[in-house]
Amino acid sequence: MARVTVEDCVTKVPNRFDLVMLASQRAREISAGAPLIVERDNDKNPVVALREIAEDAVSQDELRESVISGMQKHNERDEPEEEAAELDALSGETSEAEAGAAEVESEMDGEGLEAALGKIFEDITADDVTNYDD
Structure with a gap:
């Protein structure tokens, strides 16, 4: 990773921890087949992700939402409406x-x-x- 790329990104995302989370999410998306917004220039996915963030080519809000939804665990129950009705009746x-x-x-x-x-x-x-x- 080029130091210049990281320093460019810190101006866009001041918190380095947030920057790591956003760049890793974008690198995962690129690995999964998402189209590149900037040219690759023989760079690996994390470097391409950092370059996209530095150039404001990707939406930080969308990346944050992707990170959050990827970290959340969602257990869908079979019939939540019936459970709610039973709880109301019991109360x-x-x-x-x-x-x-x-x-x-x-x-x-x-x-x-x-x-x-x-x-x-x-x-x-x-x-x-x-x-x-x-």
């Missing part, structure tokens, strides 16, 4: 259950709550419930 059931529990709790006083717990948890006494913090 509705949860809020209804919470509302019902709050209503029952407000109707019961301390003794009624102990009686309800006694029916549900027969092997646990009311003393175990009230002295739980000890």
